[in-house]
Amino acid sequence: MSEISKLGEFGLIDHLTEDIKLNNASSVKGVGDDAAILDYTKNGVRVLVTTDLLLEGVHFDLTYTPLKHLGYKAAMVNFSDIYAMNGRPKQITVSLGVSGKFQTEDIEELYEGLKLACERHNVDIVGGDTSASATGLTISITCIGEGEEGKIVCRNTAKPNDLICVSGNLGAAYMGLQLLEREKKVFDKSGRDEMQPDFAGKEYLLERQLKPEARKDIIEALDKAGIVPTAMMDISDGLSSELMHICKQSGVGCRIYEEKIPVDYQTAIQAEEFNMNLMTVALNGGEDYELLFTAPVSLHEKINEIKGIKVIGYTTADTNEKVLVTPEGPEIALKAQGWTGF
Amino acid sequence: MSEISKLGEFGLIDHLTEDIKLNNASSVKGVGDDAAILDYTKNGVRVLVTTDLLLEGVHFDLTYTPLKHLGYKAAMVNFSDIYAMNGRPKQITVSLGVSGKFQTEDIEELYEGLKLACERHNVDIVGGDTSASATGLTISITCIGEGEEGKIVCRNTAKPNDLICVSGNLGAAYMGLQLLEREKKVFDKSGRDEMQPDFAGKEYLLERQLKPEARKDIIEALDKAGIVPTAMMDISDGLSSELMHICKQSGVGCRIYEEKIPVDYQTAIQAEEFNMNLMTVALNGGEDYELLFTAPVSLHEKINEIKGIKVIGYTTADTNEKVLVTPEGPEIALKAQGWTGF
Numbered sequence: 001m002s003e004i005s006k007l008g009e010f011g012l013i014d015h016l017t018e019d020i021k022l023n024n025a026s027s028v029k030g031v032g033d034d035a036a037i038l039d040y041t042k043n044g045v046r047v048l049v050t051t052d053l054l055l056e057g058v059h060f061d062l063t064y065t066p067l068k069h070l071g072y073k074a075a076m077v078n079f080s081d082i083y084a085m086n087g088r089p090k091q092i093t094v095s096l097g098v099s100g101k102f103q104t105e106d107i108e109e110l111y112e113g114l115k116l117a118c119e120r121h122n123v124d125i126v127g128g129d130t131s132a133s134a135t136g137l138t139i140s141i142t143c144i145g146e147g148e149e150g151k152i153v154c155r156n157t158a159k160p161n162d163l164i165c166v167s168g169n170l171g172a173a174y175m176g177l178q179l180l181e182r183e184k185k186v187f188d189k190s191g192r193d194e195m196q197p198d199f200a201g202k203e204y205l206l207e208r209q210l211k212p213e214a215r216k217d218i219i220e221a222l223d224k225a226g227i228v229p230t231a232m233m234d235i236s237d238g239l240s241s242e243l244m245h246i247c248k249q250s251g252v253g254c255r256i257y258e259e260k261i262p263v264d265y266q267t268a269i270q271a272e273e274f275n276m277n278l279m280t281v282a283l284n285g286g287e288d289y290e291l292l293f294t295a296p297v298s299l300h301e302k303i304n305e306i307k308g309i310k311v312i313g314y315t316t317a318d319t320n321e322k323v324l325v326t327p328e329g330p331e332i333a334l335k336a337q338g339w340t341g342f
Numbered sequence: 343m344s345e346i347s348k349l350g351e352f353g354l355i356d357h358l359t360e361d362i363k364l365n366n367a368s369s370v371k372g373v374g375d376d377a378a379i380l381d382y383t384k385n386g387v388r389v390l391v392t393t394d395l396l397l398e399g400v401h402f403d404l405t406y407t408p409l410k411h412l413g414y415k416a417a418m419v420n421f422s423d424i425y426a427m428n429g430r431p432k433q434i435t436v437s438l439g440v441s442g443k444f445q446t447e448d449i450e451e452l453y454e455g456l457k458l459a460c461e462r463h464n465v466d467i468v469g470g471d472t473s474a475s476a477t478g479l480t481i482s483i484t485c486i487g488e489g490e491e492g493k494i495v496c497r498n499t500a501k502p503n504d505l506i507c508v509s510g511n512l513g514a515a516y517m518g519l520q521l522l523e524r525e526k527k528v529f530d531k532s533g534r535d536e537m538q539p540d541f542a543g544k545e546y547l548l549e550r551q552l553k554p555e556a557r558k559d560i561i562e563a564l565d566k567a568g569i570v571p572t573a574m575m576d577i578s579d580g581l582s583s584e585l586m587h588i589c590k591q592s593g594v595g596c597r598i599y600e601e602k603i604p605v606d607y608q609t610a611i612q613a614e615e616f617n618m619n620l621m622t623v624a625l626n627g628g629e630d631y632e633l634l635f636t637a638p639v640s641l642h643e644k645i646n647e648i649k650g651i652k653v654i655g656y657t658t659a660d661t662n663e664k665v666l667v668t669p670e671g672p673e674i675a676l677k678a679q680g681w682t683g684f
Contacts (some may be wrong), residue, residue, distance in 0.1 A: 028388060032591070033496050034426040034575050035392035035487070040382040046370060047389060050377035051469055051484055053437035057476035084376040095395035095482060127393055134399035140437060140482035142393055145377070154375050233376055249374070 002104040012104065013130050016111045020125050024090045026146065027124040036126035038091060038144065046152055048145040050081035056136035063187075064180040067106055069210045070139070071113025077236065078143035079121050080214035080289045084234035085154070086222075087147035089214075092118065093127030097138035110139075121216055151228050153293070156249035158231035160317035162294035164254060165229075165309050167218045169262040170239055171278070174285025175270040176202075176209030204266050212289045219291075221306045229293035238284040240334050242292050244322065250294075253321035254334070256313030283324070283334070344446040354446065355472050358453045362467050366432045368488065369466040378468035380433060380486065388494055390487040392423035398478035405529075406522045409448055411552045412481070413455025419578065420485035421463050422556035422631045426576035427496070428564075429489035431556075434460065435469030439480030452481075463558060493570050495635070498591035500573035502659035504636035506596060507571075507651050509560045511604040512581055513620070516627025517612040518544075518551030546608050554631045561633075563648050571635035580626040583678035584634050586664065592636075595663035596676070598655030625666070625676070 004012055017031040029037040040047045054060060054074055062070075075092060082089040094114060098107060107130070118125055123143070179202055199206055214234075222229065231250055235242050239261070247254050263282050271278040294315055295303060303309055313325075322334040346354055359373040371379040382389045396402060396416055404412075417434060424431040436456060440449060449472070460467055465485070521544055541548055556576075564571065573592055577584050581603070589596050605624050613620040636657055637645060645651055655667075664676040 029496065033498075034423040035390040035429070035485075037427070037489070037494060038382075038389035038391060040380075040389050041385060041387060043383060045383060047380035047382050047486075048377040049380060049433070049435060049469060049484070049486060051435040051437050051471070051482065053439055053471070053473060053480065053482050055439045055473065055475050055477075055480060058439070058474050081376040085379070087377070091391070093391060093393040093484065095393050097395055097397045097400070097480070127391060129393070129395070131395060131397065132400050133397050135397075135477035138395065138397060138439070138480055140393065140395050142391070142435065142484040143377075144389075144391060144486075147379070152379060154371065156375075 004098060004102065004104050004107070007104060012107065013128055016107060017125065017128055022124045022126070023122060024124050026090050027126055030124060030126040031128055036091065036093065038126070040146065044149040046147045046149055048082050048085050048087045048147050049142065050078055051140070051142040052078050054139040056138070061184070062137070063184050065210060067109040068113035071110040072117045072211055074139045074141055075114050075117035075123070076212055076214045077289060078141050079117070079123065080234040080236070082143055082145035083214055083216060083219045084232055084291060085147055085152050086219060086228065086232060087145040087152060089121055089123045089143050089145040091124045091126045091144040093142045094125060095128065095140040096130040097133030098130055099133045099136050102137065121214065153229045153232040155231055155233050155246050158246050158250035158252050158294040158315050160252050160315055161297060162230050162315045163297055163300060163303065163311050164243070164256060164294055164313045164315060165303060165311050166235070166239065166262060166290055166292050167215050167309050168288065168290040169264045169267065170235065170288050170290060171267045171281040171285040172205050172208035172264050173212060173287040174281055175267050176205035177287070178274060179205060179270065180209065202266070202270070204264065205270060209287065212287065214289055215291050218308060225302055225306060227295060227299055227302060229295050232291060232293035235288050235290045235292050236286055238286045239292065240283040243334065246292070246294065247315070247319065247322060251319055253316040253318040254313060255316060255321065255323045255325060258324055258326045260310060260312040262310045346440060346444065346446050346449070349446060354449065355470055358449060359467065359470055364466045364468070365464060366466050368432050369468055372466060372468040373470055378433065378435065380468070382488065386491040388489045388491055390424050390427050390429045390489050391484065392420055393482070393484040394420050396481040398480070403526070404479070405526050407552060409451040410455035413452040414459045414553055416481045416483055417456050417459035417465070418554055418556045419631060420483050421459070421465065422576040422578070424485055424487035425556055425558060425561045426574055426633060427489055427494050428561060428570065428574060429487040429494060431463055431465045431485050431487040433466045433468045433486040435484045436467060437470065437482040438472040439475030440472055441475045441478050444479065463556065495571045495574040497573055497575050497588050500588050500592035500594050500636040500657050502594050502657055503639060504572050504657045505639055505642060505645065505653050506585070506598055506636055506655045506657060507645060507653050508577070508581065508604060508632055508634050509557050509651050510630065510632040511606045511609065512577065512630050512632065513609045513623040513627040514547050514550035514606050515554060515629040516623055517609050518547035519629070520616060521547055521612065522551065544608070544612070546606065547612060551629065554629065556631055557633050560650060567644055567648060569637060569641055569644060571637050574633060574635035577630050577632045577634050579628045581634065582625040582676050585676065586678040588634070588636065589657070589661065589664060593661055595658040595660040596655060597658060597663065597665045597667060600666055600668045602652060602654040604652045
């Protein structure tokens with residue numbers, strides 16, 4: 001392993017970024033100057049900018065998070081924000097704060113994950129710096145993307161009586177986290193180095209937590225079908241919390257149906273094993289990075305034809321109505337339990 | 343004082359950004375969605391992006407840094423990077439990691455400084471989030487700006503026999519830091535709460551450290567005079583280190599003259615008081631955020647007419663020649679002692 005101090009601050013970032021090539025026409029100049037240079041003069045194009053700060057001990061736990069996965073996820077959560085605007089991510093800048101416990105190879109691994117994510121989503125790394133940190137690892141990523149004028153989708157534009165739709169399934173990332181946290185506790189107690197947690201059959205849940213995939217495919221499928229959602233966001237803090245955002249910002253209410261909410265069978269099995277309420281997991285478990293959007297009722301059939309999208313309810317004109325309808329009949333008021341961390 | 347937990351994560355950022363107005367035509371939509379929306383379709387315009395991560399205990403010390411100043415400086419160092427490309431800063435996004443020791447009022451103060459800096463430089467805050475931090479304060483700012491095609495200035499385009507120029511004066515911010523660090527040590531020893539350090543007559547040095555000003559005026563003066571530098575960067579890590587960057591990236595050497603290097607008399611007095619070599623301070627002291635640029639010799643007279651710019655030497659074709667010429671005659675090899683922190 002190599003001490004980072006041997007390379008120094010400039011040396012490290014030069015080393016990490018030396019093989020980075022720019023693939024997007026909008027990336028004019030990348031890493032290595034005071035700022036990156038981008039070209040977004042194409043007619044009708046808008047620039048989208050989103051940023052995310054990940055702190056060790058708050059947003060990730062290196063006890064069970066491989067650094068390559070962490071890099072992959074750090075990029076992916078930013079891409080997800082751009083897709084959630086119905087846009088396409090094009091560039092990222094990466095700032096790292098790195099404490100003395102890390103070796104050059106560790107940060108290389110992190111960058112491996114970043115690069116893999118960027119490759120898969122055709123995104124260029126155009127800026128980056130690394131600095132010393134007194135306390136663990138800090139990752140700050142800014143993602144720049146493009147959206148077409150008139151096709152960019154915000155949170156505040158849902159209409160009453162729109163369909164409410166979600167992609168994929170919910171709660172799996174949260175169950176993955178619970179699994180990892182449980183094993184960590186077992187490990188902390190036993191203190192044995194050779195502990196090998198038995199995750200057989202749980203791979204899907206772990207992957208949803210450690211290596212989420214931003215839903216580029218859903219954005220492309222919607223575009224192909226000629227569908228522009230009325231409002232959209234990505235589900236990072238749990239369906240319930242995100243739906244509250246759309247309702248509040250759009251001035252609408254909502255009715256969603258418990259039996260329509262998509263849940264993977266592994267999530268269900270794990271919830272039972274942990275004696276957790278599956279609906280609570282699906283409604284409030286965060287980090288699935290699925291898309292939540294609204295669309296006119298007239299598009300119901302078209303949406304049903306798209307694989308991986310489920311209609312879970314509809315918006316209403318009554319802003320006070322935020323309701324989960326259960327199969328047995330009773331209606332439950334939705335609450336935002338999203339992660340706050342404070 | 344109010345606990346941040348009362349507001350929660352979303353509440354805090356809503357509260358901090360509720361009175362933010364957008365002033366730039368390129369700012370279409372700001373805080374409050376998955377991403378900000380910008381319009382950079384104007385013909386011949388390029389988007390500039392730079393990012394900076396500031397960590398408590400590494401980049402700033404809250405013992406002697408008022409939070410308002412810190413916010414101001416955090417914005418300013420990003421603006422400086424955009425000016426260093428001969429561009430104009432237009433938007434910033436702000437990510438904060440905040441530990442439990444901070445109150446809502448503290449973060450408000452930080453935002454006060456950010457907003458003041460943005461106001462003065464006509465920059466919009468278009469994105470931001472706050473999250474919990476396990477360990478102090480983390481500030482990540484990304485700045486987006488615009489530059490004119492053909493007028494953007496990089497680091498790698500200096501030619502041999504160009505003039506080497508700097509704005510303002512050097513070493514003052516570093517002397518300010520030494521003053522603050524000395525008082526901190528005195529304070530730590532005495533442990534008295536009522537200690538009032540005597541900074542009378544040192545205000546300029548402290549201001550250069552705590553509240554630096556990005557050189558928008560110099561960029562405007564150059565533009566007015568019709569001067570486009572051949573290469574440019576801002577001096578954050580010390581003149582010597584930055585000059586090495588330009589030489590290395592442009593494939594040139596340099597000869598600079600000790601007696602030409604601009605130093606304020608207060609910096610000189612303080613260096614003497616601290617028994618420090620003034621040239622070492624001026625060459626290697628960081629955080630002045632002045633501009634370092636090269637320009638064709640034919641512009642010598644024009645440049646001399648601009649207040650606040652000094653020609654300190656010239657570039658050479660010999661890439662191995664990096665020399666400081668002293669008044670007594672001997673030539674000293676320049677070294678990059680820039681801050682690394684690792």
